[in-house]
Amino acid sequence: xxxxxxxxxxxxxxxxxxxxxxxxxxxxxxxxxxxxxxxxxxxxxxxxxxxxxxxxxxxxxxxxxxxxxxxxxxxxxxxxxxxxxxxxxxxxxxxxxxxxxxxxxxxxxxxxxxxxxxxxxxxxxxxxxxxxxxxxxxxxxxxxxxxxxxxxxxxxxxxxxxxxxxxxxxxxxxxxxxxxxxxxxxxxxxxxxxxxxxxxxxxxxxxxxxxxxxxxxxxxxxxxxxxxxxxxxxxxxxxxxxxxxxxxxxxxxxxxxxxxxxxxxxxxxxxxxxxxxxxxxxxxxxxxxxxxxxxxxx
Numbered sequence: 045x046x047x048x049x050x051x052x053x054x055x056x057x058x059x060x061x062x063x064x065x066x067x068x069x070x071x072x073x074x075x076x077x078x079x080x081x082x083x084x085x086x087x088x089x090x091x092x093x094x095x096x097x098x099x100x101x102x103x104x105x106x107x108x109x110x111x112x113x114x115x116x117x118x119x120x121x122x123x124x125x126x127x128x129x130x131x132x133x134x135x136x137x138x139x140x141x142x143x144x145x146x147x148x149x150x151x152x153x154x155x156x157x158x159x160x161x162x163x164x165x166x167x168x169x170x171x172x173x174x175x176x177x178x179x180x181x182x183x184x185x186x187x188x189x190x191x192x193x194x195x196x197x198x199x200x201x202x203x204x205x206x207x208x209x210x211x212x213x214x215x216x217x218x219x220x221x222x223x224x225x226x227x228x229x230x231x232x233x234x235x236x237x238x239x240x241x242x243x244x245x246x247x248x249x250x251x252x253x254x255x256x257x258x259x260x261x262x263x264x265x266x267x268x269x270x271x272x273x274x275x276x277x278x279x280x281x282x283x284x285x286x287x288x289x290x291x292x293x294x295x296x297x298x299x300x301x302x303x304x305x306x307x308x309x310x311x312x313x314x315x316x317x318x319x320x321x322x323x324x325x326x327x328x329x330x331x332x333x334x335x336x337x338x339x340x341x342x
Contacts, residue, residue: 045090046079053129062218064194074122081105091130096140099123103144117146155283156293162187164279165272174240174258179271181229181236182255186287188229189213190294190312193265193287199254201237206230215313223311 050072057068081102082089099120106116124141131139157165166183170176186196195213203212209230210222237254244260257263268287276285283289291312298308 046075049091049130049135050075052133053126056129057125064216067216070118071122071125074119075126077106077119078102078123091126092136094127094140096144099140099144103147113147120144120146155285155289156296157281157283157285157289159297161279161281161283162290162293165275165281168275168278174243177232177236177240178255179275181233182268183272183275183290184229184232185225186290187294188226189223190291191223192291192313193268196287197253197255197263197265197268200252201254202252204233204254206234213313219313221310221313 053075054068054072057063057071063071078094078099079089081087082094082098085101085105087098087101103116103120106119111119120141124139124144127136127139127141130136166180169180169183171180182196185191185199186193189211191199191213192215195215198214199211203214205211206225209224209227211225213221213223215221233254241254241256244256244258246256247259247261250256250260250262253262255263257267265287272285272287272289276283295308295312298311
């Protein structure tokens with residue numbers, strides 16, 4: 045009974061919502077957890093017979109397992125998507141998740157790098173090697189345009205409009221956006237394309253991919269993570285950083301410099317402005333410090 049609805053939901057996520065494979069698998073994993081709970085508890089296993097009380101019991105079970113509020117909220121989000129789909133398909137009349145709110149979440153502020161820290165990382169890269177030339181271009185691109193690592197790895201030559209200072213990005217949900225690119229990112233990416241990439245024996249299917257490994261095929265996310273961690277250690281950076289840290293730094297530095305929140309939202313590809321607002325934390329810290337330092341009644 046469950047499997048036929050799960051398969052239909054999977055097709056809906058892929059075809060109608062155009063979600064990436066990882067996102068689809070995450071949704072299916074959430075549903076599988078509910079299914080396991082119902083089987084373990086001896087409750088009705090049909091998705092049609094799931095009630096609001098059963099969902100509450102499931103969330104209590106997750107709490108007993110020690111799952112964090114963030115993990116519980118993510119799983120509940122997956123269940124809400126599943127039951128919303130069943131409602132759209134007229135398979136159910138009442139959505140058992142409709143009135144259930146997720147656990148209260150404390151917003152975790154993203155780690156950022158200061159501009160001197162970013163320069164320190166760039167300065168330890170050995171530009172005399174093919175790998176170093178590529179790594180410099182990748183980090184310039186991450187910081188210049190605020191890309192997700194998946195967007196960096198999916199970047200195409202035919203999506204680079206360096207002559208006008210833009211790149212075309214395919215983000216989450218297959219949504220396209222044009223993002224400005226800085227002159228340093230253009231400079232080092234052009235050097236990489238002209239002097240390193242052009243010398244590679246490019247594998248079939250990767251002819252249009254910008255960033256490749258030295259064997260001429262697509263880079264993996266893991267290799268980018270490892271490269272950045274290695275460079276951070278060499279630069280003496282103590283923070284725990286990842287490719288996403290450059291995206292956070294891009295957004296924070298723009299907002300600190302006075303950039304409009306809506307413009308930053310558009311460049312990052314955020315669907316909601318509240319997601320972008322998390323990057324205003326440093327501005328708030330600065331304003332609070334001004335009050336502390338200068339207000340007579342602080």
